[in-house]
Every structure is written in structure tokens, then in C-alpha cells.
Amino acid sequence: MSRATDRRFGKRDGRPFTFVFEQRTVEAWPGESVAAALLAADERHLRTAEDGGARGVLCGIGVCWECRCVIDGRPNTRACMTEARPDMQVRRQRGLSE
Amino acid sequence: MMPTILIVGAGPAGLMAACEAHRRGAHVILIDEALRPGGQIYRQPAPALGPAAIGLVTERQRKNTILETFASIANDIDYRPNTTAYAIYAGPEVHIAHGEQSEALRPDGLILAPGVSERAVPFPGWTLPGVLYAGGTQALLKAQYVKAGDDVVVAGAGPLPVVLAAQLVEAGARVHSVALLHPMRRMTRKPLSLLAGRAVVREGFEYLKILRRAGVNVLQEWMPLRAEGKERLECVKLVRHDGSGRPLSHSERRIECDLLAINFGFTANSELVSMADADLIYDPERGGWLPLVDRFCRTSVANIFAAGDGAGLGGAWAAAAEGRIAGAAAVQSAQNNALESLNRELAADFLQRDRHKKFQLAVRETLRLPPAVWSWADPDTIVCRCEGVCSDRLRQAMADGHVTLDSIKRNTRAGMGWCGGRTCLSAVAALIADGHPSSSIKAMTPRPLARPVSIAALAQHRAQSDVANTATSGKLAAQT
Numbered sequence: 001m002s003r004a005t006d007r008r009f010g011k012r013d014g015r016p017f018t019f020v021f022e023q024r025t026v027e028a029w030p031g032e033s034v035a036a037a038l039l040a041a042d043e044r045h046l047r048t049a050e051d052g053g054a055r056g057v058l059c060g061i062g063v064c065w066e067c068r069c070v071i072d073g074r075p076n077t078r079a080c081m082t083e084a085r086p087d088m089q090v091r092r093q094r095g096l097s098e
Numbered sequence: 099m100m101p102t103i104l105i106v107g108a109g110p111a112g113l114m115a116a117c118e119a120h121r122r123g124a125h126v127i128l129i130d131e132a133l134r135p136g137g138q139i140y141r142q143p144a145p146a147l148g149p150a151a152i153g154l155v156t157e158r159q160r161k162n163t164i165l166e167t168f169a170s171i172a173n174d175i176d177y178r179p180n181t182t183a184y185a186i187y188a189g190p191e192v193h194i195a196h197g198e199q200s201e202a203l204r205p206d207g208l209i210l211a212p213g214v215s216e217r218a219v220p221f222p223g224w225t226l227p228g229v230l231y232a233g234g235t236q237a238l239l240k241a242q243y244v245k246a247g248d249d250v251v252v253a254g255a256g257p258l259p260v261v262l263a264a265q266l267v268e269a270g271a272r273v274h275s276v277a278l279l280h281p282m283r284r285m286t287r288k289p290l291s292l293l294a295g296r297a298v299v300r301e302g303f304e305y306l307k308i309l310r311r312a313g314v315n316v317l318q319e320w321m322p323l324r325a326e327g328k329e330r331l332e333c334v335k336l337v338r339h340d341g342s343g344r345p346l347s348h349s350e351r352r353i354e355c356d357l358l359a360i361n362f363g364f365t366a367n368s369e370l371v372s373m374a375d376a377d378l379i380y381d382p383e384r385g386g387w388l389p390l391v392d393r394f395c396r397t398s399v400a401n402i403f404a405a406g407d408g409a410g411l412g413g414a415w416a417a418a419a420e421g422r423i424a425g426a427a428a429v430q431s432a433q434n435n436a437l438e439s440l441n442r443e444l445a446a447d448f449l450q451r452d453r454h455k456k457f458q459l460a461v462r463e464t465l466r467l468p469p470a471v472w473s474w475a476d477p478d479t480i481v482c483r484c485e486g487v488c489s490d491r492l493r494q495a496m497a498d499g500h501v502t503l504d505s506i507k508r509n510t511r512a513g514m515g516w517c518g519g520r521t522c523l524s525a526v527a528a529l530i531a532d533g534h535p536s537s538s539i540k541a542m543t544p545r546p547l548a549r550p551v552s553i554a555a556l557a558q559h560r561a562q563s564d565v566a567n568t569a570t571s572g573k574l575a576a577q578t
Binding site for chain 2: 007008009010011012013014029030031032033035036039040044045046049050051053054055056057058059060061062063064065066068076080083
């Protein structure tokens with residue numbers, strides 16, 4: 001079941017901007033975390049574990065490190081603890097890094 | 099002399115400890131990993147997002163009281179958000195990191211209010227993207243105004259699944275079912291405790307009303323059998339169980355969904371208090387490894403105090419009261435004053451704490467995990483998500499005689515990854531005890547770093563004294 005609806009609710013201050021996840025342009029609002037913007041855009045698979053398994057946000061509060069991505073070239077960056085910024089380059093982390 | 103009180107954690111306990119210690123004339127340093135005060139329970143959105151436009155049913159009034167009280171003193175204390183405490187040595191000497199800087203602090207009193215994380219119960223498919231903790235899903239609602247899914251199943255124990263399901267409904271998600279491990283009426287086993295928490299119980303009925311109005315199935319004595327999907331969650335199989343966590347045949351329900359939110363209780367973030375060498379007890383229903391504390395929140399180590407859920411689950415009301423008690427006691431102790439006078443001065447706080455801890459006895463009835471839950475995992479279900487250690491690998495290690503967390507860690511790498519074991523160790527401990535967690539389970543030997551810290555931060559270390567610097571850089575070098 002994959003519906004590409006926007007999962008944001010309520011009114012947001014600020015103007016939306018975009019960043020890149022893998023090859024896709026993703027919309028975000030000031031104050032959103034990378035994890036929140038990706039979940040809102042229905043992107044769930046944020047890293048591929050060493051065993052090849054897909055992983056995504058689990059704890060949402062910085063404890064579990066399951067959402068670690070490569071953000072602007074920096075591996076092991078938690079999507080849930082990183083604020084989205086315009087033109088950020090986010091990639092799925094594969095294994096330990098690349 | 100004005101004592102320096104260091105507080106770790108800015109949830110209700112840490113914030114109220116800071117207010118009370120400040121009120122009593124202490125120099126207060128409050129450090130917290132988050133960018134904004136409130137902890138997990140009173141998590142705040144980034145100011146840039148603006149105020150929440152839709153009214154989630156929350157404990158908003160309580161939240162505002164705590165946050166406004168803290169805001170009134172925030173500029174008068176040394177409040178350091180986005181800062182991590184990663185080691186404690188005798189003294190106490192606390193090492194903290196902020197960005198690419200680290201530093202050692204030697205306060206006259208230390209209050210640990212580290213809070214809790216969600217307790218993992220591995221079951222087949224729980225590593226799929228789209229399976230989130232209920233608390234994490236709630237954090238996304240509260241602070242990001244984002245629903246983590248549109249078609250939702252919530253499963254777990256205790257009160258959080260019901261609360262979260264109601265909040266998701268209010269945010270516009272389709273919540274299909276809430277699968278509760280235990281019937282809610284279990285709470286009535288402790289009628290006097292329920293009475294003590296009647297304000298919270300009233301909130302609970304509000305949440306249930308929302309679920310009823312939305313036509314959400316509230317299933318009691320059900321469990322998640324497996325989460326399925328290719329690279330992301332596509333459906334969940336729920337099943338009735340026999341009251342002790344064993345699935346009943348022919349009762350399976352398959353529900354298509356894109357979010358499964360789970361919560362099976364909480365684990366105290368006790369790495370720091372353990373590293374401080376405080377005496378711990380193991381009590382899974384109150385949060386796992388907990389510091390032994392007295393009425394004034396004193397641990398077994400001089401000048402170290404512990405407060406809030408991280409010192410034993412009591413909920414936000416108890417945590418706030420306990421924070422004030424710890425804040426006052428830390429200042430009194432640092433000035434070598436007797437603590438008995440606090441009994442009268444803080445009578446209202448002792449009363450509030452005791453009332454809510456009493457209510458927790460009723461909640462605990464719904465958080466107790468029957469032994470069979472530790473058999474939900476298939477042999478190839480991953481338990482340690484960081485290191486990819488499966489259930490059968492752990493059982494094999496145990497069969498080979500590795501029956502302590504330290505030994506299992508060395509043998510399998512479980513607990514050695516990025517999260518530092520905070521996700522899997524409570525589950526591994528339960529597996530060791532073969533589903534009968536007992537007080538004899540020893541916590542993993544705590545070592546610095548309690549949290550990942552960059553090499554750059556360790557390299558740029560500012561010590562308060564040269565002696566401390568020599569001692570600690572040696573220990574840290576051994577770890578990195």
C-alpha cells in the first residue's frame with residue numbers, strides 16, 4: 001500500500017524549500033527534521049544494513065541510530081536529529097558507510 | 099559559598115530540579131541532548147514551524163506550566179542544549195560534548211534525570227521501515243506535525259498505544275486497530291492506585307472516546323504476530339493470545355497498513371548512573387536497571403542524585419515533583435545541611451510524587467510482559483539491530499555458556515553498535531533469564547563513551563584541572 005499523500009497536518013509558518021534524497025527532490029518546511037520530511041514524502045527506507053535489510057526510522061528521538069543516512073557527505077548522520085536545509089544532499093547509507 | 103549543581107536532562111524532572119536549585123541560590127548548569135527543553139514528554143516543535151494549529155488532545159496545560167516555570171529562570175542559569183554527557187568518573191567528574199568541543203565538569207552536586215527509551219520486544223518483521231516505536235511516532239506528531247503513516251495499526255502494552263492512536267486519529271490518520279497485550283481492566287487490580295491517578299484516568303477515557311467515535315477496533319489480549327513487506331511495511335498480522343503471550347490458532351487478522359506503531363514499555367537510560375558506580379537494581383516493569391535511591395533521590399554515591407522516569411517510572415507528574423525534591427536535596431547536601439527539613443518544606447511535592455508513583459502500580463499491571471513474549475522472534479529475527487545479531491545466534495551463545503550481558507557482547511557483538519545497546523540490551527537480558535527476568539541480571543559494564551562523540555570533540559577537550567585531564571585522556575584513548 002503506497003499512497004503518496006502528504007502526511008503533514010496543521011498550518012506551517014515559513015516557506016517550503018527542497019532537498020535531495022537519493023535522486024528525488026523532496027519538499028520540506030523550516031524547522032522540520034530530515035526524518036519528518038522524508039516520512040511526509042513517503043520515503044521510509046533510509047538505510048540498508050550490512051545484511052542487506054532495509055531499515056528506517058524506529059525511535060524518532062535519536063536513541064536507536066536506525067535512521068542514519070549520509071547527509072552532505074557525512075555518514076552516520078541521524079535523519080531524526082538533523083534539521084532539513086535547502087539543497088541538502090541525503091543518501092541512503094549502505095552498510096558501515098559507502 | 100554558592101554550590102554548583104549540574105543537572106543532566108531537561109525533561110520535567112531536570113527542569114524542575116533546575117528551578118528548585120536556582121531558587122535556593124545554587125549555580126545551576128543544565129545540559130540536555132535536545133535543542134529545546136521539555137524532554138520527550140513535553141517535546142516542543144522548532145520555533146520556525148510555528149504553533150500547532152490543530153488541537154491534539156494532550157496534557158497541554160501541564161506542559162505549559164512546566165515550560166513556563168523553566169522559561170522564567172532559563173536566562174539566569176547555565177542552560178546548554180544540544181550537549182551530551184558521555185562519561186562520569188569519580189568526583190563526580192562529568193564529561194560533556196557540544197559539537198566539536200568537550201569538557202570536564204566537577205560540580206558540587208550532580209542530578210541525573212536522563213529519562214527513558216522505549217523497550218524493544220523483537221518479533222518477525224520488526225526491523226522493516228514503517229515499524230516505529232509509538233513514542234517516536236508521537237514525537238513526530240508533537241514536534242513535527244507529521245503523521246508517520248496514513249493507514250495505521252498500533253500494538254503494545256500499557257497506556258501509550260491508546261494515547262497515540264487517539265492522537266493519530268486527531269491528526270487525520272486512519273487507525274485500523276489497536277492491539278493491546280493486556281485487557282485494560284487489569285488496572286482495576288489496584289483500585290486504590292487508580293483512584294490516586296484519577297486525573298490521568300479521566301484523560302484515558304477521553305482518548306478511548308476518540309477511538310470509539312472513529313470506529314477504531316480496540317483489541318485486548320492481542321499481539322503482533324509479524325510485520326510483512328518488501329523493503330517497507332505492507333501489512334501486519336495480529337493474533338489473539340492465551341493471556342500469557344502465546345498465540346491462539348485461527349485467530350489471525352491480516353491488516354494492510356503503512357505504519358505499525360509499537361510500545362511495550364520503557365527502559366531507563368541508566369548508562370551514566372551505572373558508570374558513576376551507583377548501586378543498581380533490576381526491575382523491568384519500572385524501567386530495567388535503576389539506581390537505588392532514597393526518599394531524597396540520593397543514589398549510593400555521595401552528591402549524585404537521580405530523578406524522574408530514568409530513576410524508576412512514575413510519569414511526568416511524579417517526575418516534576420521528584421525533580422524539585424532532588425534540586426532541593428542537592429543544594430542542601432552541597433551545603434552540608436540536613437535534609438530532614440525538606441520533609442516539611444516540600445510536603446506538597448512528596449505528596450504529588452507518592453500519589454503518582456502509587457498510580458503507577460496500576461499502570462504497571464498493564465506493562466508486565468509475560469515470559470512468552472521473548473519467544474515471539476523467529477530464529478532469524480534480528481534482536482541487535484546495529485550489529486545484525488539474530489535471535490538464534492544469541493540463543494546459541496547462551497547454550498555455549500555465555501550468560502552475562504558482558505560475555506554475550508564479547509561473543510556476538512550484541513549491544514556494541516551505534517546505539518550502545520540501548521535498543522536491544524533489555525531484550526537480551528530477558529532472553530538470558532529465559533523469560534524470567536530476575537534481580538540478579540547484571541547490567542553491561544558501563545564504559546565511556548555513553549553516547550557516540552566525535553573524535554574532534556574528544557581532541558578539543560577542556561579539563562577543569564590538569565590532574566583530571568591526565569587521568570581521563572588515558573582512559574578515553576583506550577576506548578577510541
